[in-house]
Amino acid sequence: MTLPRFTTAGVIFLLFSTSSAQIRGDNIAKCNMNDGFGKYCPTTCGVADYMFRYLPGISEDLTLMQDQLETIANLTVGADEKITYMRDSTTSAQKSSQPDPYYRKSSSMLDDVLRFEKTILAQEQQMIELQNLISSNERSMGELKKLALQLQQKCSEPCRDTVEIQPTTGTDCQDIANKGATTSGLYYVKPTNAQPQFLVYCEIDNFGRGFTVIQRRRDGSVDFFRDWTQYREGFGYLSPDDTTEFWLGNEKIHLLTTSSAIPTVLRIELVDWEGSKKYADYNMFRIGSEADMYRLTYGYYFGGDAGDAFDGFDLGDDPSDKFHTSHNGMQFSTHDKDNDKYSGNCAQQDGSGWWMNRCHAAHLNGKYYQGGRYTEKDAGEYGFDNGITWLTWHSRWYSLKETTMKLIPVSRISAGGGQQAGVKQFGGLGDA
Numbered sequence: 001m002t003l004p005r006f007t008t009a010g011v012i013f014l015l016f017s018t019s020s021a022q023i024r025g026d027n028i029a030k031c032n033m034n035d036g037f038g039k040y041c042p043t044t045c046g047v048a049d050y051m052f053r054y055l056p057g058i059s060e061d062l063t064l065m066q067d068q069l070e071t072i073a074n075l076t077v078g079a080d081e082k083i084t085y086m087r088d089s090t091t092s093a094q095k096s097s098q099p100d101p102y103y104r105k106s107s108s109m110l111d112d113v114l115r116f117e118k119t120i121l122a123q124e125q126q127m128i129e130l131q132n133l134i135s136s137n138e139r140s141m142g143e144l145k146k147l148a149l150q151l152q153q154k155c156s157e158p159c160r161d162t163v164e165i166q167p168t169t170g171t172d173c174q175d176i177a178n179k180g181a182t183t184s185g186l187y188y189v190k191p192t193n194a195q196p197q198f199l200v201y202c203e204i205d206n207f208g209r210g211f212t213v214i215q216r217r218r219d220g221s222v223d224f225f226r227d228w229t230q231y232r233e234g235f236g237y238l239s240p241d242d243t244t245e246f247w248l249g250n251e252k253i254h255l256l257t258t259s260s261a262i263p264t265v266l267r268i269e270l271v272d273w274e275g276s277k278k279y280a281d282y283n284m285f286r287i288g289s290e291a292d293m294y295r296l297t298y299g300y301y302f303g304g305d306a307g308d309a310f311d312g313f314d315l316g317d318d319p320s321d322k323f324h325t326s327h328n329g330m331q332f333s334t335h336d337k338d339n340d341k342y343s344g345n346c347a348q349q350d351g352s353g354w355w356m357n358r359c360h361a362a363h364l365n366g367k368y369y370q371g372g373r374y375t376e377k378d379a380g381e382y383g384f385d386n387g388i389t390w391l392t393w394h395s396r397w398y399s400l401k402e403t404t405m406k407l408i409p410v411s412r413i414s415a416g417g418g419q420q421a422g423v424k425q426f427g428g429l430g431d432a
């Protein structure tokens with residue numbers, strides 16, 4: 001009986017190949033995108049998703065095995081009946097007749113019966129083995145089902161159960177700080193024209209200033225080469241302790257910067273690989289709607305020690321470089337939506353989404369280079385300086401280590417006073 005053995009091997013092979021073919025289960029589509037930003041939900045959903053895709057395959061294989069076992073069992077029953085019949089007829093033949101020829105015939109029949117019985121025994125042994133395999137598979141199935149159920153339950157709970165989210169809510173982080181919140185962390189905000197609320201990381205300092213963080217780079221763990229939709233919705237991970245990288249999302253940044261009558265300041269904080277920190281502030285910072293391709297506008301450079309890279313930079317080749325690398329008034333571009341002023345595609349060649357001109361003097365969504373220094377060769381097929389750059393501080397081919405982009409109403413920016421109590425010792429306007 002090779003058939004069942006072969007089939008068993010086939011089933012085992014099927015199980016194996018099913019699992020290895022679907023090793024990745026990430027699917028954040030089922031998570032609420034607004035909450036799904038939490039660091040745990042996508043993973044949990046992903047695993048649950050994977051389990052659910054995996055289970056039907058196993059069930060099918062098991063059904064197949066059971067069908068085959070039934071077939072074997074039927075064959076065995078038939079054989080049993082045949083043996084009984086042969087044994088009976090042999091016995092009666094022995095009893096009823098003595099002549100030699102008949103007896104010899106009976107003997108040879110008995111031999112046949114013995115061989116037949118041996119075959120049946122072997123078949124039964126195989127059946128027992130198969131049944132054991134089935135029971136052990138069923139046990140694993142049961143465990144998997146239990147685990148899948150647990151994961152499903154966990155996933156259907158709001159993500160706030162696994163990430164610590166502060167209870168205070170407001171129109172932005174300053175509003176939350178005004179309501180008495182003193183801890184930096186994750187909060188829900190709802191700008192006046194926003195529907196529904198969404199999660200943000202609020203940096204609240206000792207002066208009661210609440211910064212709404214819209215971008216964070218710190219270790220290169222998140223890939224910033226994303227398409228239009230991902231930049232619109234946001235990507236990366238929000239964490240309650242500021243340990244992760246993310247882009248909050250153009251739509252949310254648009255809502256945050258256009259909801260209030262009080263002008264918004266964009267504060268940019270930069271850290272290089274030598275540990276130096278610098279900042280730049282832009283007042284009346286606004287991001288337009290998607291219809292206007294999330295256009296960046298600001299009133300004026302409000303100060304800082306990093307220099308005004310948003311105003312462009314003269315690279316030395318041509319004075320017009322400054323004009324062509326400035327950012328005020330630029331629409332947002334991604335590799336799949338080219339809104340730049342260049343005949344080529346800046347976002348494609350520089351591997352990011354950004355308010356590209358032709359192309360940039362400031363580029364905080366650029367490629368992450370460990371150690372900072374890189375060459376034209378590192379920059380890939382296009383060979384452009386695609387790192388995290390702020391050219392009024394560090395020249396080309398130097399990629400910064402950390403960046404933060406955060407918003408605060410202009411009325412609160414200088415409330416900090418001296419340097420001593422800033423959360424991260426960053427300078428502010430009031431620090432000068």
Ligand SMILES: [Ca+2]
Binds near residue numbers: 340341342343345
């Ligand atoms: Ca172009």
